[in-house]
Amino acid sequence: MPKNESAARGARTRGDRTRSERSIDVHDAALTLFAERGYHGTSMKDIAAALHLRAPSLYNHVSAKQEILRDVMVETMNDLLKVVRSAMAGTDDTVLKLRRAAEAHVRYHARHPREVRIGNHEIPALEEPHRSAITKLRREYSRMFVALIERGVEEGVFTTRSPLLSAYAILQMGIGVSMWYRPDGPLSEDEIVFHYGDTALGVVGGVSGRAGAPATEGAKRPPKRAVGSKK
Amino acid sequence: MPKNESAARGARTRGDRTRSERSIDVHDAALTLFAERGYHGTSMKDIAAALHLRAPSLYNHVSAKQEILRDVMVETMNDLLKVVRSAMAGTDDTVLKLRRAAEAHVRYHARHPREVRIGNHEIPALEEPHRSAITKLRREYSRMFVALIERGVEEGVFTTRSPLLSAYAILQMGIGVSMWYRPDGPLSEDEIVFHYGDTALGVVGGVSGRAGAPATEGAKRPPKRAVGSKK
DNA sequence: CCTACCGATCGGTAGG
DNA sequence: CCTACCGATCGGTAGG
Structure with a gap:
């Protein structure tokens, strides 16, 4: 089951009208694989396999890799x-x-x-x-x-x-x-x-923020202790 | 004619003993193409073509892509x-x-x-x-x-x-x-x-170097004017 | 959504 | 260094 979070967010973007549900799945699976192995390192068969499909089925949802x-x-x-x-x-x-x-x-x-x-x-x-x-x-x-x-x-x-x-x-x-x-x-x-x-x-050589930074942005800043000590 | 500058420098490195002249050419051509198009986006035929060769000839100098x-x-x-x-x-x-x-x-x-x-x-x-x-x-x-x-x-x-x-x-x-x-x-x-x-x-929040840096490293530093104004 | 199949290209080998 | 060729895989289509 693919996670559509960001793909879904982008589903209604730009002039390419609304993308179908299944097309979003294909884009999302491709997103993961392209990011991991690169575009040329990913085949349409790989993308299909991530969705438990055969490669030719992808072409019902996208027109080309x-x-x-x-x-x-x-x-x-x-x-x-x-x-x-x-x-x-x-x-x-x-x-x-x-x-x-x-x-x-x-x-x-x-x-x-x-x-x-x-x-x-x-x-x-x-x-x-x-x-x-x-x-x-x-x-x-x-x-x-x-x-x-x-x-x-x-x-x-x-x-x-x-x-x-x-x-x-x-x-x-x-x-x-x-x-x-x-x-x-x-x-x-x-x-x-x-x-x-x-x-x-x-x-940029501005006020470093570290050496006594003014609270230029007041809200939601964590207390000033060492970073990376999440309990 | 390939430019072997850096490849030649590395020719005698590590345990893989001396690389032949022609092998250096192959590595150098591959270096350029891998960097431009990626490993999977480059074929052995592409590398061979850059050297005016046919793909199988490469295997006299390297054993695999x-x-x-x-x-x-x-x-x-x-x-x-x-x-x-x-x-x-x-x-x-x-x-x-x-x-x-x-x-x-x-x-x-x-x-x-x-x-x-x-x-x-x-x-x-x-x-x-x-x-x-x-x-x-x-x-x-x-x-x-x-x-x-x-x-x-x-x-x-x-x-x-x-x-x-x-x-x-x-x-x-x-x-x-x-x-x-x-x-x-x-x-x-x-x-x-x-x-x-x-x-x-x-x-790192050290002496910024910009705001009145000491000449910690005395030698060969350019005069302190705006950067990027090469005449 | 599938199977069957297309031509093209892949990395690599044989053999000279 | 080449031509000829190998099996595998590629993106994509036909046709249901």
């Missing part, structure tokens, strides 16, 4: 852009914008590891014209962070001499989370999100 | 471990150790993008028992960084509340470099290496 990859990558990138844009829109303060954007970025990677692993690994497996479209969305995404950091430098709240390098460092931090985070592991999602929110400010 | 992958991954991981260990061994100062380790890590990723891309992407494509061996080496590598940061916290020179999260952030930063760095791009290798050396100290 490549279509599944395209759907996953396009929806994920649009979703991520939306989430982070919305996180940034909540405030006019540049420092807080960066904190919230970094937190949203990290949280998304913790919650959707399969999607972002595929997004980061399978670009070469995506056929044109979609590969170019995804590449453009990715550039737009990183550009948001670079522009924000440049603004902070102009305002004098960040001191980094390379907003580009700082943005890349922050983005990579989140991508890394998708490679090792497990909900049942020693670090909670919030601990990771908050720690890396602080770290992002350290990366 | 999987063997090429194994060689690349094992040698790369051993090489990286050696380079970073040696960078750390040059001093007893924990802060400087971390700076040098981070710099060596970043520099290696800038110089060997194909190797580390494969190392980070093709773990699932590697068959046992080598996959377990590589996983163990990788854990050893990240453990070096974690242990070093823990030591700095004990000494009071770092303030991070999670050496693990800090180590992962620093490691990811370097991995990211391998995805976008180009020698003919706007940022020089040294600019990236030094900036991320500073950033690493910011990540």
Whole structure:
């Protein structure tokens, strides 16, 4: 029985109208396998087997293997852009914008590891014209962070001499989370999100968050003890 | 005509004795293609074509496709471990150790993008028992960084509340470099290496390097102007 | 949802 | 280093 959590969430997205129940199952099984073994390392037979089906049956729900990859990558990138844009829109303060954007970025990677692993690994497996479209969305995404950091430098709240390098460092931090985070592991999602929110400010040379950070974001922060000591 | 630079460097490594000239060419062509399209996305015919050969000819120089992958991954991981260990061994100062380790890590990723891309992407494509061996080496590598940061916290020179999260952030930063760095791009290798050396100290909450860093490492640092303005 | 089947391609071998 | 060829597997279709 497949877990449709995120696939179901995306079921009604974009112009491709509502996806059938069974099509969601196929996408979800593919999501798991593509993330584990890669696109080229997964066969339609593998996906079918995960659903206790024969490969040809999949074609009642999807038109091609490549279509599944395209759907996953396009929806994920649009979703991520939306989430982070919305996180940034909540405030006019540049420092807080960066904190919230970094937190949203990290949280998304913790919650959707399969999607972002595929997004980061399978670009070469995506056929044109979609590969170019995804590449453009990715550039737009990183550009948001670079522009924000440049603004902070102009305002004098960040001191980094390379907003580009700082943005890349922050983005990579989140991508890394998708490679090792497990909900049942020693670090909670919030601990990771908050720690890396602080770290992002350290990366740009802003108030480090660690060395006596003001409670810029008052709510729901864990008490300041060592991270990773979940009882 | 293949460029053997790094492959040639590794030709005499490990117990597998000297590799023949032609075998180096095959490994080098495979390195490029595996890095670009992935292991499963590359056929022996593709590798042969890059050398103007037919696929069966490759088997005069390598015994199997999987063997090429194994060689690349094992040698790369051993090489990286050696380079970073040696960078750390040059001093007893924990802060400087971390700076040098981070710099060596970043520099290696800038110089060997194909190797580390494969190392980070093709773990699932590697068959046992080598996959377990590589996983163990990788854990050893990240453990070096974690242990070093823990030591700095004990000494009071770092303030991070999670050496693990800090180590992962620093490691990811370097991995990211391998995805976008180009020698003919706007940022020089040294600019990236030094900036991320500073950033690493910011990540652990040490002296940020940006905010009035002492010239801990005296030599060959570029003048302190904005990064990325190569003329 | 299945079985039967398609042409294409895969990694690899035989034999020179 | 090649041609010829092996069995296996690939994504996908026909037809029910």
